[in-house]
Amino acid sequence: MTNTDTGLCPFPAGDSSIWRMALEARALGFDSLVAIGVPSGEYYGIPVREGIMIRDMPAKDAAAKARRSADGRLVMVRAGDNGFNRAMLGVRSVDVLCGSEYADRYAFDHVTAKMAADNNVADDISLAPLIRKRGPVRQKALDRYRDILMLSRKFSFPLVLSTHADSVLSMRSVREVSGLAAMIGFDLPEIGEALGFAGSYSSGRSPVREVP
Numbered sequence: 001m002t003n004t005d006t007g008l009c010p011f012p013a014g015d016s017s018i019w020r021m022a023l024e025a026r027a028l029g030f031d032s033l034v035a036i037g038v039p040s041g042e043y044y045g046i047p048v049r050e051g052i053m054i055r056d057m058p059a060k061d062a063a064a065k066a067r068r069s070a071d072g073r074l075v076m077v078r079a080g081d082n083g084f085n086r087a088m089l090g091v092r093s094v095d096v097l098c099g100s101e102y103a104d105r106y107a108f109d110h111v112t113a114k115m116a117a118d119n120n121v122a123d124d125i126s127l128a129p130l131i132r133k134r135g136p137v138r139q140k141a142l143d144r145y146r147d148i149l150m151l152s153r154k155f156s157f158p159l160v161l162s163t164h165a166d167s168v169l170s171m172r173s174v175r176e177v178s179g180l181a182a183m184i185g186f187d188l189p190e191i192g193e194a195l196g197f198a199g200s201y202s203s204g205r206s207p208v209r210e211v212p
Contacts, residue, residue: 003174004199006162007053007076007098007126008035014166021168022046029174032199034074034162049074049198053098059087066093074198076124079103082112089115096160096198098124100148101141108148116157122197123148123157127180128164131172145184161186161194 005025010018013036022043025033032047040050051074054062059080066075070093077088078099085107088094097116100108100123108123116123125148129141152159161181165171172180174195181191 002031002199003029003195004032004034004049004197005030005165005171005177006034006074006096006124006160006198007164008033008171009164009166010035010038013037016166016168018048019043021165021171022048024168024171028171034198040072047199051076051095054078055099059084062088063091066091069093079107082107082109085112086115089119089121092119094119094121096122096124098126098160098162100124101126101129101144103144105144105147108151110151110155113151113155113157117155120158122160123152124160124162125149125181125184125194126162126164127172127177128162128170130180130183131163131170142184149185149190158197159190159194160197161191162198 008021010016010021018035018038022033026044026046034049034051036053038048041048050072052069053076054065055078062077066077069075074095075093076096076098077094079085079097081104085097088097089112125145129138161177163172178191
């Protein structure tokens, strides 16, 4: 199964070029990437998928943006309140719901979990808060991720493991990502599936473009 680091933010969104990040990703054991603001293609032998991040807009506008942007891209939507999340999980073009660690605890519940499973929408487990944050913010992310992991086990919706790195300095190896996931409570098969989802997703959508 492919090991994919999802939601990278290369230049100009971040500090490092996609070429430099692809080179680093290869050294860190990744087979493919999903990156913000770059076209799909192959960089130093690493396939990079194009995609889109939808955020900071009402559900109706986000749904329309997802439908218009689905062609050849991995469509990710930033989580909101429970009503927003339910609306997004019903949009066929949406592939991944991200940012659940910053949403209210009840924004992703048993109903949204069942919808995610029915529509094969993944929940993004971003390791950025665990890598870059400390104290209450880090602990909140850990608690939310454990809740989501338990819901995934119960309802069988997919998960994505990602770093959302904006620099080669914040990228982590497959081994380090696996270690952080194990700290959350993932077992080895779950780690493999979460690292492989974005790279093998059958819709053919790809890396992430920020939409204002």
